[in-house]
Amino acid sequence: MIAANKTPKRIKRGKDDIAVSTISYTVAGLFALVCFIPFLLVIIYSFTPYDLYLKNHFDLWPERWTLEAYEMVMRYQYIWSGYKNTIFIAVIGTIGSMILLVLTAYPLTKKDLKGRGLIQKLWIFTMFFSGGMIPEYFLMRSMGLLNTLWAMILPGLLGCYNLILMRNYIEGLPGSLEEAALIDGANDIQVLFRIILPLCLPILATLGLFTVVGYWNSYFSAIIYATKRKMWPLQLVLREIVFQSGAQEMQQNMVAEENVSAPFLLKMSSIVVATVPIMCVYPFLQKYFMTGLVLGGVKE
């Protein structure tokens, strides 16, 4: 007992360990820096006066700071409707996606589910083949979903890739948990919502993050299904701002009267405006990545 309570001696680290740690930290630090500097530059550019940017393209601390680029962004009327649309799409889409994921994945973990293999094959089929743009457009039109935000939410609501991850995760949970609940008199619904669902929070947080980021960044479905500009999501508005139309017209051998090319700093501020809100979501979900796979249960 006495020996057990003694504080263990610190293991002395050898030169090899220190060298490996030094190299590891250096490489990881440099890599982190390489990832971070472009984003830092985008933020700094967005606050830099244009004349200073012209004089020095790589100034990490300009002499003066300005909000001019943000004022220009805010003048775009569709920025605000874009924000509203994107928040709706991301929130409703993510919640809906998580609900459908759980409700679909859990039954597929049941080996006695009739037609389980066929259902899974049908799901996997959609990973490799899609109906194509035009048939999907006709489908949306026949469902009366053109020019609605639902057309941007529903097609991506339940992806097969996420479904496989979710199913595998649930299959990896200790079976004894479910057995114990069933012995205690719980039915399948109660098992799902009281036992399985709480244990799925880490995977839900992870997939939820992927989904919300996916919806936040989505724009192509709006190009196809939205004919009114007030239905555009934020990313589409942003894409329009940073786009240079002159290049496209030159490729088509057309002669444009004017080129629609936004100033560089406007592009930078647009990127900040479009990415900062979704970045704010990460810290709240980060802890779930660190959490263990099993939050509680019985010993095997």
Next chain:
Amino acid sequence: MKKTFALVLAVMLVLTALPMMTAGAEGERVTLTMLQRLPAAYVVEDNPVIEAWGDLLGFDIEIEAPPISSFNDRRNIIMASGELPDIMYVGDTGTNYVQWATDGLFLNLTPYFNDEYLPNPVRVLTEDELSTVRIASLDGDIYSLPRVQTKPWDNIMYRKDWLDALNLEVPKTPAEFAQVALAFATQDPDGNGENDTYGWALSLAMGPEHRQMLSGFGVRPSEVPDENGVYTHMYNQPAYMEYLDWLRDMYATGAMDPEFYLITMYEDDDWFYAGELGIKYCNTVTEHMITVKNNETFKAANPNAQLVAGAPLMKEGESVANVYYNPQVWGNYAINADTEYLTEALHFLNMGYTDEVNELLMFGVEGITYTEFNAETRSATKTEEQKLNADKYVASYATINYQLEDKGLLIANGDTAEDVALFTEAYNYVGALTNRVSYLSGGSLPGISDVNVAITDEGIDTTFEELRTKYICGQIEREELVSFLENTWAPAVQPILDIYAANNWNAAK
């Protein structure tokens, strides 16, 4: 009795209500739907200019404006779905356009292209311009009308303060240009004591053959025969090699930015604004011409900077620059073959070719987007608020046509009388030194694209581009490039020249 009385009352009610209902239906305005390509800042909903446009035409206009960056995707889906709006900005005069017209999606405008239905386009459009929308495989009929761009004077902008500092004049010939460029690169024109300036930057992103430069050497487009009726590809003309020699010399002396090969689209604009370049050539974009907008950008970075517009380069000993222009078409508009509102759609297109509609779409509504409009100079003064409104409600992209007869609907840049005067002076100066030589592009002639595909497949064009760049940079000798042009390039493009000859293409130009 009661039933009869009730019946009589009901009949009377219907009879009295009927005229009112009919009157209501007659009073309702037709709504014409339209697909249009518009920039991101343009606000479609509750746009007072679109409302005024509808009032002018006598019907409402409902515009679908897909993202400008993905316009073609959306347009293609509309075409595939078969649910076309009444009016379509097609933005294509090539294969897609021909196919859609062949499929019967567009109305054949030829029967309507007369003084009864489309008098304004008939008056405005030249046969050269119409040739861009005629479909040879459909009896040469017209299935859309071209939006012809303002006839611009391609120009070259110079730093006037640098010219003044070095006692130099605006150059007119290639030799003078090279001299000025070298002086800008070597004589510290900004007076900061540092060797940090270049004369100019050749932008390959904007295409290596710039009209306003080639004019200084007398290079003809491949589609244009010489005085003996012989077609020679542009690259095989002796004058083209003189042009490359000229570039090579400027590269060697340092007059030209040595990093020209890496310039991306519009990147040289930034360098010019930053005060690193003293010369900037401007292709087709009228806005570039010595505008106040550019001046404002300059003033921020270079408070003492001044700009001056120069003409395209002219051959030694000539008094004007002969610049070759094919029809300057900026997209085209078609009518849905199944439109319910044919009369309105024709009226819509017809009115699009008037000053009235052009000015409305470009300048907007008095009091909202401008204070005062000067019809003579085609310019408007604006308050700060009106400038912001103008960004939302008007755009050159919204126009149906851009030029009237041979005059050109010049829209003067600038928001004040002083700005407009500056622009107009530059425009007139450049125009006086430019002789426009019109010709037709031959790219749509049958067989041309097949030859071009073969040239690309064999890598001949990429080899030429590589050799050309190496030659400009002094990495290969002249003989090597000339040998390639004579022995490889010329035989490869001969079928194209044969097609031009067989069609007597541009023979009268």
